[in-house]
Amino acid sequence: MNIVKYWRQNMSQPPANKKRPSSTQNIKVVVRVRPLNKEEIEKKVKSVVSCVSLKEILTKEKKYQFDRVFQPDSSQMDIYSYVVAPMISDVLEGYNCTVFAYGQTGTGKTHTMTGGDPTLSANVHWRTDDLAGCIPRAAANIFDEIGLMDAVDYNVRVSFLELYNEEVRDLLCEEERPSPLNLFNDSKGSIYIQNLNEITVFSSQDIYILLQKGTHKRQTASTLMNNHSSRSHTVFTITVHIREVTMTGEDVLKSGKINLVDLAGSENIAKSGAKDKRAQELANINRSLLTLGRVIQILAEKNNKHVPYRDSKLTRILQDSLGGHTKTCIIATISPSSSSFEETQSTLDYACRARDIRNTPTVNEKVTKQQMIKDMGHEIEKLKKDLEAARTGTGVYIDKENWEQINSDIQSTAYTLNLKNEVIDDMKKKLAELEQLRDTKIKEFDQIMNVCMKKDKIIEKAKHLLSKMTVNLKQEEYISNYYAVAANETTLKAKELFETTKKLSVNQEILQRKLENQYYTNYTNEKIVKEKSVGLSQTISSAAEKVEDLRNSSGLRLNNVRMNLDFLASTQADAVEAKKLSFETQTKTALESMVKRVTCRSEFNIGKIDNVLGLVENNVQDCSNTSSEFESYDRNVTSKMKSFTDVIAVLYSGLQQQRQEEIQQLQDLEKFSDITRSRIKQVEHFLGVIESSNVLGMEQKVPEKTVIEQKLCDMKNRSETTTHELCTLRNSLKLEPEICSQYESEIIEVENSDIKMLETQVGTMTTKIDDTRQEIASLEEEIESYTTQVSVLAREVDNALKHDIVSSIIPVQRGGDTPKQNNLNLPKRMGETTLPRDVLVKRFKDEFSPNIENESFHLNISTDSIQPLEDDSNEESRESLESSK
Numbered sequence: 001m002n003i004v005k006y007w008r009q010n011m012s013q014p015p016a017n018k019k020r021p022s023s024t025q026n027i028k029v030v031v032r033v034r035p036l037n038k039e040e041i042e043k044k045v046k047s048v049v050s051c052v053s054l055k056e057i058l059t060k061e062k063k064y065q066f067d068r069v070f071q072p073d074s075s076q077m078d079i080y081s082y083v084v085a086p087m088i089s090d091v092l093e094g095y096n097c098t099v100f101a102y103g104q105t106g107t108g109k110t111h112t113m114t115g116g117d118p119t120l121s122a123n124v125h126w127r128t129d130d131l132a133g134c135i136p137r138a139a140a141n142i143f144d145e146i147g148l149m150d151a152v153d154y155n156v157r158v159s160f161l162e163l164y165n166e167e168v169r170d171l172l173c174e175e176e177r178p179s180p181l182n183l184f185n186d187s188k189g190s191i192y193i194q195n196l197n198e199i200t201v202f203s204s205q206d207i208y209i210l211l212q213k214g215t216h217k218r219q220t221a222s223t224l225m226n227n228h229s230s231r232s233h234t235v236f237t238i239t240v241h242i243r244e245v246t247m248t249g250e251d252v253l254k255s256g257k258i259n260l261v262d263l264a265g266s267e268n269i270a271k272s273g274a275k276d277k278r279a280q281e282l283a284n285i286n287r288s289l290l291t292l293g294r295v296i297q298i299l300a301e302k303n304n305k306h307v308p309y310r311d312s313k314l315t316r317i318l319q320d321s322l323g324g325h326t327k328t329c330i331i332a333t334i335s336p337s338s339s340s341f342e343e344t345q346s347t348l349d350y351a352c353r354a355r356d357i358r359n360t361p362t363v364n365e366k367v368t369k370q371q372m373i374k375d376m377g378h379e380i381e382k383l384k385k386d387l388e389a390a391r392t393g394t395g396v397y398i399d400k401e402n403w404e405q406i407n408s409d410i411q412s413t414a415y416t417l418n419l420k421n422e423v424i425d426d427m428k429k430k431l432a433e434l435e436q437l438r439d440t441k442i443k444e445f446d447q448i449m450n451v452c453m454k455k456d457k458i459i460e461k462a463k464h465l466l467s468k469m470t471v472n473l474k475q476e477e478y479i480s481n482y483y484a485v486a487a488n489e490t491t492l493k494a495k496e497l498f499e500t501t502k503k504l505s506v507n508q509e510i511l512q513r514k515l516e517n518q519y520y521t522n523y524t525n526e527k528i529v530k531e532k533s534v535g536l537s538q539t540i541s542s543a544a545e546k547v548e549d550l551r552n553s554s555g556l557r558l559n560n561v562r563m564n565l566d567f568l569a570s571t572q573a574d575a576v577e578a579k580k581l582s583f584e585t586q587t588k589t590a591l592e593s594m595v596k597r598v599t600c601r602s603e604f605n606i607g608k609i610d611n612v613l614g615l616v617e618n619n620v621q622d623c624s625n626t627s628s629e630f631e632s633y634d635r636n637v638t639s640k641m642k643s644f645t646d647v648i649a650v651l652y653s654g655l656q657q658q659r660q661e662e663i664q665q666l667q668d669l670e671k672f673s674d675i676t677r678s679r680i681k682q683v684e685h686f687l688g689v690i691e692s693s694n695v696l697g698m699e700q701k702v703p704e705k706t707v708i709e710q711k712l713c714d715m716k717n718r719s720e721t722t723t724h725e726l727c728t729l730r731n732s733l734k735l736e737p738e739i740c741s742q743y744e745s746e747i748i749e750v751e752n753s754d755i756k757m758l759e760t761q762v763g764t765m766t767t768k769i770d771d772t773r774q775e776i777a778s779l780e781e782e783i784e785s786y787t788t789q790v791s792v793l794a795r796e797v798d799n800a801l802k803h804d805i806v807s808s809i810i811p812v813q814r815g816g817d818t819p820k821q822n823n824l825n826l827p828k829r830m831g832e833t834t835l836p837r838d839v840l841v842k843r844f845k846d847e848f849s850p851n852i853e854n855e856s857f858h859l860n861i862s863t864d865s866i867q868p869l870e871d872d873s874n875e876e877s878r879e880s881l882e883s884s885k
């Protein structure tokens with residue numbers, strides 16, 4: 001086993017467990033815009049992309065940013081220098097690198113990766129060759145670089161495969177029946193393509209030849225978009241193995257490779273016009289590109305989703321280059337043509353997404369010579385054991401052919417096993433994916449259920465709203481019908497009004513003429529009234545003067561009457577007062593003389609008189625208690641009685657003798673009392689006369705009746721007291737008849753004089769009352785005459801008004817017949833047509849509310865069903881109008 005074979009078997013991909021940790025970096029993405037081709041120039045196709053800067057490109061819709069943008073005039077070398085050249089040194093350092101061209105068909109992928117026929121420019125240096133693409137340049141560049149290195153030993157190997165209709169083909173295989181190329185995941189997780197030829201090359205020329213050979217074998221076809229359209233994806237791989245000696249003198253083997261991928265162009269089937277086989281090719285191309293796009297999308301999103309590398313062989317082959325340990329660069333090729341705008345936009349979006357993919361480029365492990373010897377020693381040992389077993393017959397000896405057959409069977413079994421394992425792995429992964437998908441779907445289902453429930457609620461609400469809206473719609477129909485009827489009615493009313501207005505204008509003219517006549521007549525009458533009013537006012541003023549005179553004269557007379565009455569009242573009061581005083585004085589004097597005589601005549605009956613005197617004293621004290629007016633008199637009597645006590649004592653003896661006389665006197669006193677009583681009656685009679693004579697307020701002016709009655713009452717009391725005393729005296733002392741008669745005569749005298757005086761006073765008063773009556777009668781006559789005069793004056797004024805003014809006023813002349821109001825045909829219900837909406841809505845609800853909830857509710861409104869509003873409704877309308885105001 002040579003070194004290269006060893007490497008191929010053990011180190012073609014860096015083993016996962018032997019990789020050194022490295023930093024991640026984004027995939028490099030550049031855009032190359034091809035120039036307009038001849039055809040496009042002829043058709044004067046417009047360019048729809050513009051390179052704004054080295055890193056920005058602008059389409060008519062969007063601006064994109066990339067690691068670099070190559071304009072249409074960019075050279076092949078420009079692309080190579082920026083994209084591939086840096087990778088060559090990486091490859092030589094032990095990195096795996098990948099460059100792939102992606103883009104719409106005919107945009108220059110093959111031109112960029114391969115370029116012109118490299119064998120034709122064999123004598124041209126790759127740097128100066130204008131046509132050479134990235135692959136021949138990389139080949140030449142690698143050899144240049146290796147030549148510059150102090151490599152002890154190196155090996156450059158090339159493989160070239162194509163992926164056509166999901167089938168891997170070896171483009172460098174010269175066998176007529178090539179072995180099938182199967183993809184394996186080796187024990188280290190890397191992709192291994194079984195039976196793929198790797199041809200060792202020693203110069204760039206070797207590579208050019210192989211490239212040319214392989215390119216010839218590649219599936220191409222002429223399409224509408226490209227005369228030499230590649231119908232397959234190709235991967236051209238240059239692997240470099242370098243043996244070098246370390247500082248410690250140790251031999252190490254390092255390896256790096258570069259994959260140069262030229263993808264088949266994505267294409268619109270309709271645009272391409274592909275049919276049958278070509279359509280099948282295109283579908284496969286598009287499917288694999290779609291998977292590549294999905295892988296890029298998932299890797300760019302970085303959401304730890306499963307990356308579907310296994311969905312296509314293209315992505316399986318490129319697995320390590322996308323999100324793996326490879327340094328990767330994508331060259332997106334686009335056409336500037338406006339006819340390809342959609343594809344260009346799609347390619348740019350695709351490329352833009354790919355910028356987010358992050359790889360972790362890792363240097364392949366260098367293998368030491370010792371390790372290699374050790375591993376190879378193990379191998380030799382195994383083979384030795386097999387040989388020994390064969391020689392000694394302890395093992396199994398098998399014929400060479402059989403052995404090869406067994407080996408091939410083992411290999412095919414291993415292959416099948418591997419396939420099965422792959423299938424199992426795939427199924428496990430798919431199972432995991434399905435479980436994940438199931439969980440996701442359950443969550444989605446729950447979410448959908450929630451959404452459904454919400455939607456159900458929304459639908460319920462919508463239904464409710466719909467029913468409401470239906471009712472509203474019907475309500476609107478009802479209202480609009482109503483308004484239509486109302487509009488018709490209004491039109492009719494308007495016509496009626498128009499006719500009425502015509503009639504009114506005629507009537508107005510008649511009324512106008514009447515008014516003018518009326519105005520003229522009123523003006524004339526006003527003038528007449530003014531003239532007559534002057535004479536009437538004079539008459540009224542003379543009447544007023546007369547009334548004033550009468551009022552004055554009657555006032556004077558009334559004052560005289562009043563004064564006379566006042567005088568009469570005052571003189572009467574004075575007379576009564578004087579009479580009172582004289583009566584009291586006389587009574588007092590009479591009593592004093594009577595006491596004196598009694599005292600003198602009762603000397604002999606002193607003991608008995610003591611008793612009588614005590615009684616008299618008690619009586620006098622009683623009299624003083626009953627009347628305040630007699631207090632002073634009582635005190636005098638008492639004091640006199642005291643002074644008389646001594647005298648009485650002296651006279652006591654003589655009293656016995658005079659007893660008979662006293663009895664007589666008592667009898668006389670009784671008579672006196674009778675007379676006094678009759679006088680009192682006379683006074684009462686007198687008072688009655690006075691009372692009956694009160695006319696025209698005289699009652700107020702005559703001395704108060706109550707006062708006289710009081711006095712009379714006092715007199716009665718005193719008279720009774722005196723009578724009582726006399727009785728007592730008569731009974732106890734047997735008063736002498738002489739004394740009594742003397743007393744009687746004295747008292748009669750006093751009484752007579754009093755009565756006379758009273759009679760004269762009464763006569764005077766009667767006379768005065770008669771005078772007053774006469775004056776009142778004359779006054780009444782005067783008032784009557786005054787009333788008569790006033791009534792005469794009033795009649796005069798009345799006559800003047802009736803005859804003088806009214807007879808002078810001109811009667812209003814007729815200006816024509818006043819039109820009858822009945823003739824006017826005015827509309828009676830003008831308010832009906834302007835019925836407010838609120839009222840209509842209320843009426844609608846009242847009429848149809850029981851049916852509104854019913855689904856089958858159908859509003860069938862005929863114009864007949866709309867009745868004019870009753871008074872209540874008018875009231876409502878007015879209320880609603882007011883509220884709306």
Ligand SMILES: Nc1ncnc2c1ncn2[C@@H]1O[C@H](COP(=O)(O)OP(=O)(O)OP(=O)(O)O)[C@@H](O)[C@H]1O
Nearest residue numbers: 034035105106107108109110111226229230264265
């Ligand atoms: N940058 C460029 N400068 C000059 N000519 C170019 C450029 N890019 C492409 N072309 C020309 O355009 C034509 C189509 O190019 P190419 O075959 O490389 O496209 P493609 O993308 O590989 O197409 P497909 O996907 O169909 O294979 C070729 O004739 C090529 O020479």
